[in-house]
Amino acid sequence: MASMEIANAVERLHQVLERRPGAGMHDDSSATARWMDGLHVVIAHANGHEVATDMPTEFGGPNDGTLPxxxxxxxxxxxxxxxxxxxxxxxxxxxxxxxxxxxxxxxxxxxxxxxxxxxxxxxxxxxxxxxxxxxxxxxxxxxxxxxxxxxxxxxxxxxxxxxxxxxxxxxxxxxxxxx
Structure with a gap:
């Protein structure tokens, strides 16, 4: 998205929130973490996107460090x-x-x-x-x-x-x- 498109979108949002400040209040998307095995955890967004984490070897995690x-x-x-x-x-x-x-x-x-x-x-x-x-x-x-x-x-x-x-x-x- 070009800078001008970003500026226009944010300006529209700003105008809406000036007229209706309550429209700015909302629940943020939840992040749900699900334990898989060992120290491997998968975090899911409501839209289905997932991110996996693991811990370093000092905690018993994998040796390869491929997951954050x-x-x-x-x-x-x-x-x-x-x-x-x-x-x-x-x-x-x-x-x-x-x-x-x-x-x-x-x-x-x-x-x-x-x-x-x-x-x-x-x-x-x-x-x-x-x-x-x-x-x-x-x-x-x-x-x-x-x-x-x-x-x-x-x-x-x-x-x-x-x-x-x-x-x-x-x-x-x-x-x-x-x-």
């Missing part, structure tokens, strides 16, 4: 979400991007996944303790300051990085069927 880990999908989601928001906002501002690459990285302590304590006996947290995004961007006829503001504004409007940064509450329902 759940943590990698988290980082991929952050990078993809920010890149998408940058493209949308660039199109809205008439900025013609020539280069865009977003990388997400994190640092974690595997002891948290295993429920282990640190040297002081405190629980090690399972989530990454450090996370970052790196953006490489270039555009025709746009200053470095304009591109920096585009990226920063896009980050503020990017749902997945914002969810991670603002540590939203994650509910949990457990269903244990009779066997």
């Amino acid at each position: 880990s759940p943590g990698w999908l988290f980082r991929a989601g952050m990078a993809s979400c920010l890149a998408t928001c940058i493209v949308i906002n660039a199109a809205r501002q008439g900025i013609e991007l020539t280069t865009l690459q977003v990388s997400a990285h994190s640092r974690s302590d595997t002891r948290g996944v295993l429920g282990m304590p640190d040297a002081d006996g405190q629980p090690v947290q399972a989530q990454p303790f450090e996370c970052g995004l790196a953006v490489r961007i270039a555009a025709r006829d746009a200053s470095a300051a304009t591109l920096r503001e585009l990226v920063e504004a896009s980050r503020r409007a990017s749902p997945i990085p914002q969810a991670a940064q603002n540590a939203m509450v994650v509910g949990l329902d457990v269903d244990i069927p009779d066997t």
